[in-house]
Amino acid sequence: MNAKTAKKTQGKSQDLAYATKNGYDRVSPADLKQSDAINALYMDFIAKAKTEREAHDEAVLLLEAAGFKDMARHEAGSIRLMPGDKIYRSCSGKTLMAVIVGKKPMEAGLHIVGGHTDAPRLDLKQNPLYESGGMALLDTHYYGGIKKYQWVTIPLALHGVFVKPGGKKIKAVIGEDPADPVFCITDLLPHLAADQYKKTLGEAIPGEGLDVVVGSMPGPDKGRKEKFKYNVLKLLSARYGIKEEDFLSAELEMVPAGVPREAGLDRSMILAYGHDDRVCAYTALKALLDLKGVPEYTSVVLLCDKEEIGSVGATGMASNFFENTAAELLNLTTQSYSELALKRALNNSWMLSADVTVLFDPMFPSVSEKKNSAHINHGVCISKYGGARGKSSSSDASAEFVAEIRRIFDKAGVVWQTGELGKVDQGGGGTIAWLMARYGMQVVDCGVGLLSMHAPMELAGKLDIYMAYKGYLAFLKDGRK
Ligand code: MN
Ligand code: MN
Numbered sequence: 001m002n003a004k005t006a007k008k009t010q011g012k013s014q015d016l017a018y019a020t021k022n023g024y025d026r027v028s029p030a031d032l033k034q035s036d037a038i039n040a041l042y043m044d045f046i047a048k049a050k051t052e053r054e055a056h057d058e059a060v061l062l063l064e065a066a067g068f069k070d071m072a073r074h075e076a077g078s079i080r081l082m083p084g085d086k087i088y089r090s091c092s093g094k095t096l097m098a099v100i101v102g103k104k105p106m107e108a109g110l111h112i113v114g115g116h117t118d119a120p121r122l123d124l125k126q127n128p129l130y131e132s133g134g135m136a137l138l139d140t141h142y143y144g145g146i147k148k149y150q151w152v153t154i155p156l157a158l159h160g161v162f163v164k165p166g167g168k169k170i171k172a173v174i175g176e177d178p179a180d181p182v183f184c185i186t187d188l189l190p191h192l193a194a195d196q197y198k199k200t201l202g203e204a205i206p207g208e209g210l211d212v213v214v215g216s217m218p219g220p221d222k223g224r225k226e227k228f229k230y231n232v233l234k235l236l237s238a239r240y241g242i243k244e245e246d247f248l249s250a251e252l253e254m255v256p257a258g259v260p261r262e263a264g265l266d267r268s269m270i271l272a273y274g275h276d277d278r279v280c281a282y283t284a285l286k287a288l289l290d291l292k293g294v295p296e297y298t299s300v301v302l303l304c305d306k307e308e309i310g311s312v313g314a315t316g317m318a319s320n321f322f323e324n325t326a327a328e329l330l331n332l333t334t335q336s337y338s339e340l341a342l343k344r345a346l347n348n349s350w351m352l353s354a355d356v357t358v359l360f361d362p363m364f365p366s367v368s369e370k371k372n373s374a375h376i377n378h379g380v381c382i383s384k385y386g387g388a389r390g391k392s393s394s395s396d397a398s399a400e401f402v403a404e405i406r407r408i409f410d411k412a413g414v415v416w417q418t419g420e421l422g423k424v425d426q427g428g429g430g431t432i433a434w435l436m437a438r439y440g441m442q443v444v445d446c447g448v449g450l451l452s453m454h455a456p457m458e459l460a461g462k463l464d465i466y467m468a469y470k471g472y473l474a475f476l477k478d479g480r481k
Contacts, residue, residue, distance in 0.1 A: 020378045023415035023463045031413075035466035038286065039270065042465060045282045046272055047259040050176075051159045052094045052305045052315075053251075055117035055278060059285055059303055063088050063098055066289045071325070074332060081332040084294040089325045094118075094305040094315040097325050098288055100476075102298035106330050107341050109348030109441070112300040113288075113472045114317070114432055115281035115355060116307035119274035120144030120454045122151060122210055122254040124160075128247055129214075131229040136215035138183075140254060141207070144308030148205040150455050155182035156212060160252035162242050170240050175257040182257045183212045212254055256456040268377065268462055275458040277307065279465055280354035280447040287473035296479035297350075298329075307355070307432055317432040323439075346439035350401070352446040352475055353433035354468070357381050358421050359449035359461075367426050374419030374449035376461040380409075380468040381419040383445040388428025395434035397444035405444060405475070412474035415467045419449060446471065 027035075049055035063086075071089040074081075081087065081101050088098040094117075102111075122140040129138055142148065157175025164170070175182040187205070188196050196204050219231035233244055260272030281303045288301045306316030313319065323346070330345060331337040360373040374381040384402055387394025409416050421429045433443045448468050451459040 020375065020417040022375075023377050023379050023467065026415055027463070031466070031470075035462055038283070038466050038469050039462045041286065042279065042282050043260045043262075043270060043272070046274055046278050049117070049278060049282075050119075050157070050255045050274060051121075051253050052116075052118040053161065054159065055281065055303065056090065056094055056096050059096055059098070059117075059281075060088070060090065062285065062289060068098055071328060071332070075328055079332065080335055081329070087329075087332075089328070091305075091319075091321045091325075092315050095321060096303040097322065098285065098301045098303075099329060100288065100291060100295055100299040101329075101333055102295045104297055106298055106326075106333055106345040107348065109297055109345060109350060110300045110326070111295070111297045111476050112302060112349055112351040112436070112441075113284040113354050113476060114300075114302035114304060114351060114436065115284050115447070116277045116304040116317075116432065117281045118144070118305050118308050119255075119276055119278065120146045120308055122146075122156070122212070124158075124247065124250070124252040124254065126248050126250075128252075129229055129232060129244060131226050134216060134218075134228060135213050136228045136232040137211040138214050138254075139208075140210050140212060142210060143253070145454055147201065147455065148207065148210060149187075149201055151210060152185040152187040152205055154184065154456055155257040156184055156254045157182060157257035158252060159255055160250060162240060162246045162250040162252075164246065165249070170242060170246075172240055172252065174239075176259075183214055183254065185210055185212055263459060270460050270462060270465070271457050272460075273456060273458070275448070275450055275460045276356045276453055277354070277447070279450075279460055280356060280468060283448075283465060283469040284352075284354050284472045287469055287476055290473060291476055295477055298333075299476040301476075304432060311432055311435055317435045322436075343439075346441055349436075349439065349441035350404070350475075350480075351433075351436050351441055351443040352405075352472060353395075353431045353436065353443050354472065355431040355433075355445060355447045356450045356453060356460075357383055357419050357445070357447055358453060359419075359451050361451055367422050369420065369423040372418070372420045372423075374417055376449065376451070377463040378417040379415030380446060380464060380471045381417050381449050383419055383421065386421055386428060386430050386433070386445060389425065393430055393434065395431075395437045395443055395445075397433075398442065401442040401444055404442075404480070405446070407481070408474050408478045409471055412470065412478070414471040414474055415463070416471060 049058045068086040068088045083103045085101045125139045162170040215232040218227035256273040263269040263271040284301045304317045311317040385394040385396040437443045448464045
């Protein structure tokens with residue numbers, strides 16, 4: 001309900017009750033038109049951004065085109081940033097922070113929307129290539145929480161980089177161009193699966209059973225051992241100028257091949273790889289790009305790496321990248337850096353932790369508690385808390401902050417709902433929220449609900465995607481009371 005209708009219907013007894021509604025019953029034709037436009041752009045983005053590096057590079061292209069400047073060129077303090085200035089900073093080509101300087105000094109706090117661009121996938125091992133049974137295969141080590149049985153028999157594409165000892169970086173993508181070959185992992189035929197059927201879902205395909213078939217033709221070299229493997233090396237060498245040793249300093253990911261597709265006869269959904277969490281990352285980025293005028297508070301969008309494995313590492317949210325960049329920003333806006341001012345800035349900040357959540361699934365109703373589960377097309381979802389086993393490890397947002405978000409969203413006509421990740425003691429999950437809450441800032445999880453989360457193809461509702469964009473934009477733009 002928005003503020004206007006609340007006022008109009010005040011006093012009627014039914015307004016005492018709360019229930020979420022399908023957003024399609026509540027949005028204007030203008031909203032629907034804009035939803036189509038945003039979703040088309042999002043589909044373009046995720047078709048190109050299938051790894052965190054690719055998402056980073058695509059985001060940088062969009063930021064540069066919108067006039068954002070690379071902070072690395074100004075870290076020495078050669079410039080003074082003024083309200084309205086647009087800047088971004090990269091962390092190792094994977095994590096990214098983009099900023100529009102606000103009217104108020106940074107000490108008043110930042111408005112941050114933070115999502116992540118890494119997604120569950122199969123990473124190649126450091127020494128991955130071998131042959132067996134007259135085929136060449138690549139050995140993998142899965143990344144993030146996958147259901148391993150879902151990754152066999154589907155077309156896979158290889159994305160990543162080889163880095164030569166001299167620093168030369170070679171980008172590789174095989175399997176996306178329709179003229180490219182794809183790869184796959186084999187599964188056992190049902191005829192011989194008597195033993196496999198007895199295993200649990202988690203055991204039926206073991207982690208070491210996710211090796212990818214990449215060839216079955218022996219090379220022509222006479223007298224050479226491992227002709228199948230060597231043939232693959234020759235093809236890779238011809239395409240990228242690499243040799244087997246170059247796998248040692250590479251980051252190569254096997255991801256589902258193909259482009260995102262509209263789903264449903266009504267085209268109301270998007271079926272795609274990596275909605276988690278590019279759907280929130282992109283809508284946050286797009287909101288920042290579309291922010292008109294100078295915001296009251298400095299607007300920040302974070303696109304992070306490594307969320308799916310606990311936000312660890314130099315490019316994860318647990319690193320000091322965000323804090324260090326905030327320090328640089330403070331220095332560039334005030335030219336008089338002080339640690340106290342930085343601490344105040346972070347403490348006074350507001351953040352939407354933009355990550356996906358679960359949607360109620362009619363195929364699996366028992367895992368959700370219906371009135372506290374997000375429903376498809378009921379809007380962007382706010383989760384006050386996550387965690388598991390009695391909210392353990394949850395960054396429980398304060399009621400006061402949730403009330404502020406209610407105010408901002410209702411004023412802007414954002415269709416939104418609340419949702420928990422499953423019923424109590426069913427499981428649970430976390431986001432980057434708690435890592436930012438350490439600074440004392442106000443943080444709440446706010447993102448798009450998904451079906452089949454972490455599967456090779458995830459399903460999301462277009463209206464929810466659009467409402468995430470609309471909500472993030474309102475949050476970045478809106479001053480505080
Ligand atoms: Mn996520
Ligand atoms: Mn995830």
